[in-house]
Amino acid sequence: MESSLATPQPPASPPVAGKKPTGATEGSDTWRLSDRIGLAICWFLGLLFCAIALAIVIYLLVQGITYLKPSMLVTPAAAGFSEGETGGFSDALIGTMIVATMGMALALPAGIAIAVWLVEYGRPSALARITESTIESIAGIPSIVLALFGTVIFQSTALGFLSRTTEGVVFGRSFFAASAMLSLVALPLVVASVREGLNSIPRHVREASYAVGKTKAATTRRILLPTCRPQVATGAMLGLGRIVGDTAIIVVLLGATQNFSPVEEVPFPLNYLRGAGTTLTNFVYEASPTGNLNQPQKAYAAAFVLLLIVLALNAAVDVVHRRSRKVGTWSQ
Amino acid sequence: MSTPPPIRRLSLEDPPAASEATAPPRPSSNGHGPSTGGSPFTATRRSIGAPQFSIRRMEIDDVSVHYGEKEAVKHVSLPVRQGEVLALIGPSGCGKTTLLRSLNRLTELTSTARLSGSIRLDDVDITLIEPTLLRRRVTMVFQQPNPFPMSVFDNIAYVLREQGSRRQKKKTLEPAVHSALSRAGLFEEVKDNLDHPALKLSGGQQQRLCIARALAAQPEVLLLDEPCSALDPQSTQVIEDLIVKLRDDVAVVIVTHNLQQAYRVADHVGFMYLGDLVEYNSASALFNKPREQRTREYVTGAFG
Numbered sequence: 270m271e272s273s274l275a276t277p278q279p280p281a282s283p284p285v286a287g288k289k290p291t292g293a294t295e296g297s298d299t300w301r302l303s304d305r306i307g308l309a310i311c312w313f314l315g316l317l318f319c320a321i322a323l324a325i326v327i328y329l330l331v332q333g334i335t336y337l338k339p340s341m342l343v344t345p346a347a348a349g350f351s352e353g354e355t356g357g358f359s360d361a362l363i364g365t366m367i368v369a370t371m372g373m374a375l376a377l378p379a380g381i382a383i384a385v386w387l388v389e390y391g392r393p394s395a396l397a398r399i400t401e402s403t404i405e406s407i408a409g410i411p412s413i414v415l416a417l418f419g420t421v422i423f424q425s426t427a428l429g430f431l432s433r434t435t436e437g438v439v440f441g442r443s444f445f446a447a448s449a450m451l452s453l454v455a456l457p458l459v460v461a462s463v464r465e466g467l468n469s470i471p472r473h474v475r476e477a478s479y480a481v482g483k484t485k486a487a488t489t490r491r492i493l494l495p496t497c498r499p500q501v502a503t504g505a506m507l508g509l510g511r512i513v514g515d516t517a518i519i520v521v522l523l524g525a526t527q528n529f530s531p532v533e534e535v536p537f538p539l540n541y542l543r544g545a546g547t548t549l550t551n552f553v554y555e556a557s558p559t560g561n562l563n564q565p566q567k568a569y570a571a572a573f574v575l576l577l578i579v580l581a582l583n584a585a586v587d588v589v590h591r592r593s594r595k596v597g598t599w600s601q
Numbered sequence: 602m603s604t605p606p607p608i609r610r611l612s613l614e615d616p617p618a619a620s621e622a623t624a625p626p627r628p629s630s631n632g633h634g635p636s637t638g639g640s641p642f643t644a645t646r647r648s649i650g651a652p653q654f655s656i657r658r659m660e661i662d663d664v665s666v667h668y669g670e671k672e673a674v675k676h677v678s679l680p681v682r683q684g685e686v687l688a689l690i691g692p693s694g695c696g697k698t699t700l701l702r703s704l705n706r707l708t709e710l711t712s713t714a715r716l717s718g719s720i721r722l723d724d725v726d727i728t729l730i731e732p733t734l735l736r737r738r739v740t741m742v743f744q745q746p747n748p749f750p751m752s753v754f755d756n757i758a759y760v761l762r763e764q765g766s767r768r769q770k771k772k773t774l775e776p777a778v779h780s781a782l783s784r785a786g787l788f789e790e791v792k793d794n795l796d797h798p799a800l801k802l803s804g805g806q807q808q809r810l811c812i813a814r815a816l817a818a819q820p821e822v823l824l825l826d827e828p829c830s831a832l833d834p835q836s837t838q839v840i841e842d843l844i845v846k847l848r849d850d851v852a853v854v855i856v857t858h859n860l861q862q863a864y865r866v867a868d869h870v871g872f873m874y875l876g877d878l879v880e881y882n883s884a885s886a887l888f889n890k891p892r893e894q895r896t897r898e899y900v901t902g903a904f905g
Contacts, residue, residue: 473744473747474749476707479707479736480743480824481814481817482733482736482737482760492750495751496749496750593750596801597800599746599800
């Protein structure tokens, strides 16, 4: 009352007039309209994709639990007239594991080697740039194109020993051929991830190793690569995800038979690897309503198994990351 | 620019400021801040006395380092002696770190760097020594604490294990690891946790682990590149005390932009400015009676 008599009004202290101050936190209520709309879109899309991912997992979980029978995992697909006679997808499951193992066995060492060369050596720099863009372009090539290219390579007589060969005609489709091409699909992901890991190690850490008389090779093997273990795991997981999920290369380069078709003339593991086969993705495709088998229920069961494999890979990478966090990192 | 800076070589017999040796020890090495008088460096330098002896280990002779077109170090000549601590001071970008890195040929990792002049270690030109061997004799500690992401024990063991040979058993390396940690004054703190990850130690402990790692190679010269700039005052004091203790076993060269620190730990100081070694003198002389105008301005804080 008395203060109002004072002639100059004291300036209102908070800039947001008419609002009750809610502590010293920043709220979006002072933002521009466009920023607020942007924030709302971020929230909406984030929640939407959470919902979509959740819907897929839950749907597959329900379908999978409904239709998946343990016997499917151990019986191969068979010709038959009724649901009971057509068997399961054990060949496809084992096939997936074979291509994943063989593809990764090629892609992981090669990817780590390329990343180490690019980051730690990378000279002459023109060659490094070419290597970089080559790998990027491989990452951009659709796998069906890689598959087509693969047929040209693996049908050549020189590589006949990698697949079924009858009377000089090379079939060109085998686990060897498919794994080799699948490793190309995984390679760029491994390279990118390991490179990122190597680049995140401060320069002075390398120099600390050189400064106690260690060679570049010893530093890379004992310090840099062990430090990059989480990124190596991430790259391997992403690569495996691509290998396990690829269908085009399987159809074109694995023969996409419903069962293993081992070649006769060679001893045990090689006869299967030189022969044609199938994987889970191919089985899902064939069992879907568009495929030859047209048994959607088995497609769901196989898709569920595929999903479980991918989730298990994710969990494994999480474990590696958590373990590396225990070791700590350098303060910036 | 073209004329080399004046350098006064101090001979071995040169008596180190006698007043320091007889000065009463002070309880703490902090609190050497500006006091009464014209120069801020009139207080007793530190509790530990003047060097007992000094042996010339390294000889920097007319060394210049170019990065491409830029000349980072210009015709610098300096001795590095065991038994005393040499500090290189100067504003950032003055070439002190480059000079330090050229002492164990780390500058060669930069492809554009070129070095002229000669650096000798025990009268052998360092370009004639295989780099990995040289770097075991002249080890370095960096500005950022950078233990390797492994256990405390393995950090030291990594240095001890010869390259290419079979990995030695943990037991056989234990005495050497323990002694390196003790020399760095870290053993008592970590002896029960040798298997713990080194990167979980505190910053000061990490830096002392880095010093232990550098000492594990049994070097003749220890290079320290601003070892305390990322640390709190308390850890800094622990490391400074350690540096002074080490000077009898190894020749210590420390780069610092902290003048007080150079004043506290160094026996001789080289002041560098824009690649030139402006002045080289005993610490008390350089801080209290600088001969060059530039040095006087720098140590009194006129520029920095």
